[in-house]
Amino acid sequence: MARTEKHEKNLAKVQSMLDDTYEGKIQVGMHTPEDVHANRKVGDVWEDSDGVKWEQKEGYRYKIPSMPSVGLFPHQCKDCKTNCDTNKRDKATFMRMDRCYYCQLNFEVDLKAKGKWEEWVMKQEEKRWEAWLKEYNLETKEIQDKNPFDEKVAKALANGNVDMQIKKSNL
Numbered sequence: 424m425a426r427t428e429k430h431e432k433n434l435a436k437v438q439s440m441l442d443d444t445y446e447g448k449i450q451v452g453m454h455t456p457e458d459v460h461a462n463r464k465v466g467d468v469w470e471d472s473d474g475v476k477w478e479q480k481e482g483y484r485y486k487i488p489s490m491p492s493v494g495l496f497p498h499q500c501k502d503c504k505t506n507c508d509t510n511k512r513d514k515a516t517f518m519r520m521d522r523c524y525y526c527q528l529n530f531e532v533d534l535k536a537k538g539k540w541e542e543w544v545m546k547q548e549e550k551r552w553e554a555w556l557k558e559y560n561l562e563t564k565e566i567q568d569k570n571p572f573d574e575k576v577a578k579a580l581a582n583g584n585v586d587m588q589i590k591k592s593n594l
Contacts, residue, residue, distance in 0.1 A: 468487070507523050
């Protein structure tokens with residue numbers, strides 16, 4: 424077979440790579456025959472060389488997630504057991520009420536229907552005030568535990584004043 428100009432360029436690149444003078448990016452790969460994927464049937468599940476599981480769907484391959492979508496997450500709605508980390512609205516509601524947004528709506532609608540909504544709101548306000556009061560008490564206790572009249576600071580200030588008086592008198 425006759426060598427073409429393209430073959431000569433490729434051979435020159437390979438030779439420069441071997442001589443360690445090639446300045447471009449070296450990329451190495453392997454072509455896999457298309458018939459490997461063509462033999463897969465819809466519903467087939469396999470694991471690739473990296474340990475990733477795949478499933479053949481109608482016309483495409485689906486990468487099976489390594490973690491389940493519900494069950495292991497700390498932000499799980501206590502009513503419907505869904506993951507509340509996937510939706511911004513659900514996450515914000517979960518942080519306050521331990522429920523996803525729509526379960527919280529249903530809960531409050533049920534309370535209103537039973538005539539207990541105002542009572543529930545009052546209990547929520549009491550909890551908020553108790554938490555605020557607890558934090559306030561902790562902060563005031565920390566302040567009381569510290570000595571507001573630290574002698575080191577007072578001595579440093581006094582020494583600074585003495586030094587200033589000596590300098591002024593020497594002028």
